[in-house]
Amino acid sequence: MIEVRGLTKRYGDKVAVNDLSFGVEPGKVTGFLGPNGAGKTTTMRLILGLDYPNAGEVTVDGKRYANLAYPMREVGALLDAKAVHGGRSAYNHLLCLAQTNNLPKKRVGEVLELVGLSEVARKRSKGFSLGMSQRLGIAGTLLGDPQVLMFDEPVNGLDPEGILWIRNLMKALAAEGRTVFVSSHLMSEMENTADHLIVIGKGKLIADCTMAEFIARSSGAAVRVRTPSADQLVLALAAKGGTATADSDGTLLVHGMSVDAVGDIAFEEGIRLHELSVLRASLEEAFMELTADSVEYHAGVPGATAKIGSGV
Amino acid sequence: MATTTVAPDVQLSKLPAATGQAGLVGALRSEFTKLRSVRSTYWTILALFIVSVGVAAIAGFGIASNIHNGPWNAAGTDATQASLIAFFEIGQLIIAVLGALVITSEYSTGMIRTSLTAMPRRGTVYAAKLIVFTTVTLIVSLITSFISFFVGQAAMSGSGVNASLFHSITIPQDVNMSPGPQNGPPHYTFIGHILISPGTVLTAIIGCALFVTAAALISFALGSIIRHTAGAITAAIGLLFVVPIILRVALPESWRWDVVRFFPDSAGQVLSGTVNNNNPHLWSAWPQFGVTLIYAAVFLVVGAYLFRKRDA
Numbered sequence: 183m184i185e186v187r188g189l190t191k192r193y194g195d196k197v198a199v200n201d202l203s204f205g206v207e208p209g210k211v212t213g214f215l216g217p218n219g220a221g222k223t224t225t226m227r228l229i230l231g232l233d234y235p236n237a238g239e240v241t242v243d244g245k246r247y248a249n250l251a252y253p254m255r256e257v258g259a260l261l262d263a264k265a266v267h268g269g270r271s272a273y274n275h276l277l278c279l280a281q282t283n284n285l286p287k288k289r290v291g292e293v294l295e296l297v298g299l300s301e302v303a304r305k306r307s308k309g310f311s312l313g314m315s316q317r318l319g320i321a322g323t324l325l326g327d328p329q330v331l332m333f334d335e336p337v338n339g340l341d342p343e344g345i346l347w348i349r350n351l352m353k354a355l356a357a358e359g360r361t362v363f364v365s366s367h368l369m370s371e372m373e374n375t376a377d378h379l380i381v382i383g384k385g386k387l388i389a390d391c392t393m394a395e396f397i398a399r400s401s402g403a404a405v406r407v408r409t410p411s412a413d414q415l416v417l418a419l420a421a422k423g424g425t426a427t428a429d430s431d432g433t434l435l436v437h438g439m440s441v442d443a444v445g446d447i448a449f450e451e452g453i454r455l456h457e458l459s460v461l462r463a464s465l466e467e468a469f470m471e472l473t474a475d476s477v478e479y480h481a482g483v484p485g486a487t488a489k490i491g492s493g494v
Numbered sequence: 495m496a497t498t499t500v501a502p503d504v505q506l507s508k509l510p511a512a513t514g515q516a517g518l519v520g521a522l523r524s525e526f527t528k529l530r531s532v533r534s535t536y537w538t539i540l541a542l543f544i545v546s547v548g549v550a551a552i553a554g555f556g557i558a559s560n561i562h563n564g565p566w567n568a569a570g571t572d573a574t575q576a577s578l579i580a581f582f583e584i585g586q587l588i589i590a591v592l593g594a595l596v597i598t599s600e601y602s603t604g605m606i607r608t609s610l611t612a613m614p615r616r617g618t619v620y621a622a623k624l625i626v627f628t629t630v631t632l633i634v635s636l637i638t639s640f641i642s643f644f645v646g647q648a649a650m651s652g653s654g655v656n657a658s659l660f661h662s663i664t665i666p667q668d669v670n671m672s673p674g675p676q677n678g679p680p681h682y683t684f685i686g687h688i689l690i691s692p693g694t695v696l697t698a699i700i701g702c703a704l705f706v707t708a709a710a711l712i713s714f715a716l717g718s719i720i721r722h723t724a725g726a727i728t729a730a731i732g733l734l735f736v737v738p739i740i741l742r743v744a745l746p747e748s749w750r751w752d753v754v755r756f757f758p759d760s761a762g763q764v765l766s767g768t769v770n771n772n773n774p775h776l777w778s779a780w781p782q783f784g785v786t787l788i789y790a791a792v793f794l795v796v797g798a799y800l801f802r803k804r805d806a
Binding site: 227230231232233234247248250251252253254255259261262264265266267268269270271274275277278279281282283284285286288289292293296322324326327 | 506509523605607609
């Protein structure tokens with residue numbers, strides 16, 4: 183459980199994080215979204231105590247990060263995969279991290295094997311590709327078997343293969359009941375992985391809601407349904423407050439409802455579905471509209487989610 | 495890297511139950527791993543050794559040959575200092591590079607963020623770095639100092655001035671010269687003599703090692719203050735070498751030494767001296783070394799304060 187309360191950080195005149203409050207719940211993937219420069223990395227640095235806030239506080243499991251007994255056993259964080267001494271071998275890099283938290287030496291070999299770097303364990307990390315560096319960084323986060331994992335833009339600059347690997351890893355970690363807090367500036371990155379979303383812009387909180395809520399309340403977002411019983415479904419959806427419009431090729435576009443809700447209604451009504459999906463483009467657009475002019479949305483925490491529905 | 499999924503067959507071993515908290519012992523192990531796992535450590539130590547011992551040998555042969563050609567040159571020759579001068583004048587600059595790198599390389603590579611995420615208690619990290627670097631530097635300095643002495647004296651053997659750790663030697667204090675016969679050697683008479691005991695020699699050898707270690711700590715501390723490799727090395731070499739030399743040349747004789755004795759590198763000259771009237775202008779060996787230690791202590795305290803207070 184990560185709790186951020188009233189966090190403010192200024193670098194000179196620039197306010198990077200502005201009175202930010204949110205919580206990251208255990209046992210799910212929380213996506214931390216915002217355009218470049220929104221303050222995501224700064225927030226993560228503040229959580230880890232790398233930077234000191236001008237106001238507010240952050241706790242992990244009720245404690246300041248610096249007061250955790252064995253930080254690596256509780257939080258595994260990867261902010262920058264290239265933040266390693268390139269002259270040091272992968273093995274020695276992980277060893278010097280493990281030693282700080284009195285973790286057994288054999289964990290080093292194990293996590294290297296887990297991320298597929300065993301063969302280059304004795305090579306200096308200077309020559310590693312970004313994908314390999316990313317794996318090395320992730321190996322480091324897993325050394326202490328932590329319940330909380332934090333990744334800052336983990337797929338930035340990776341090839342499709344690397345992106346897939348990271349996505350699967352995050353899902354696997356969350357499936358084991360761990361808390362995964364992952365930042366991105368792309369909605370599409372979060373769509374398939376995140377259960378919960380925290381959206382910030384210009385250092386302020388814009389939205390703190392579940393993925394389903396975000397989809398349902400983004401006016402631009404639509405659910406695409408293909409069914410042989412279109413008329414029956416339109417009526418059923420209308421009864422529950424959704425609006426559906428028929429496309430020329432017979433597919434329905436449902437607004438004002440999450441994909442889960444549409445599926446549930448169809449199931450309850452015994453309606454056969456041939457396709458049920460979120461309209462990707464409109465979701466990305468909704469996110470971009472939401473963050474395009476962040477200043478409009480400085481409503482603060484409680485009203486933030488309500489604004490999404492009415493404001494866009 | 496061909497694997498695209500999290501290796502499901504890799505089983506991480508269970509971590510032993512955690513007791514206490516991550517502290518100094520783990521941090522010391524980690525810092526030792528860091529120091530021994532990068533090449534720059536070996537290169538700088540090798541350079542220190544080769545320069546110190548190499549120049550000691552050259553100086554030894556030079557003095558021996560000088561005395562062979564003109565026996566009167568033996569008067570007042572400080573053989574011990576001659577073997578140590580490269581070590582404490584040039585060696586201090588080489589080890590200063592390592593001292594700065596130990597801390598600035600963490601910043602130039604970004605490793606500091608990874609280090610402080612693994613171990614966020616910064617006072618402990620700083621102390622561990624300091625203890626490991628001081629210990630390694632002291633051991634290396636002692637070995638280099640002794641070997642420089644032995645090699646230098648071996649090169650001077652038979653010259654009558656070569657000092658020993660096992661028995662006292664006597665050298666002529668001064669010489670009175672008068673012109674000899676035409677084209678012949680001059681007449682000379684030695685005046686007085688100086689007894690150099692093994693204790694004096696041992697003090698000089700160990701004193702030089704302590705001095706070089708203290709100089710390295712000044713550079714380490716400057717590294718933690720400046721956090722930039724080139725900047726820290728420039729500052730260290732400026733303070734330890736360039737500025738004192740400029741002052742010795744530029745300042746008027748009448749008050750030159752009143753300034754120079756307040757510089758940290760002046761101690762090397764008096765610590766290494768085994769012939770009494772070595773430099774009447776400076777304080778005696780240990781008070782002069784006190785100046786070096788005060789510099790080191792003040793910079794280390796400022797460095798520690800900034801290491802804890804600044805954003806990483």
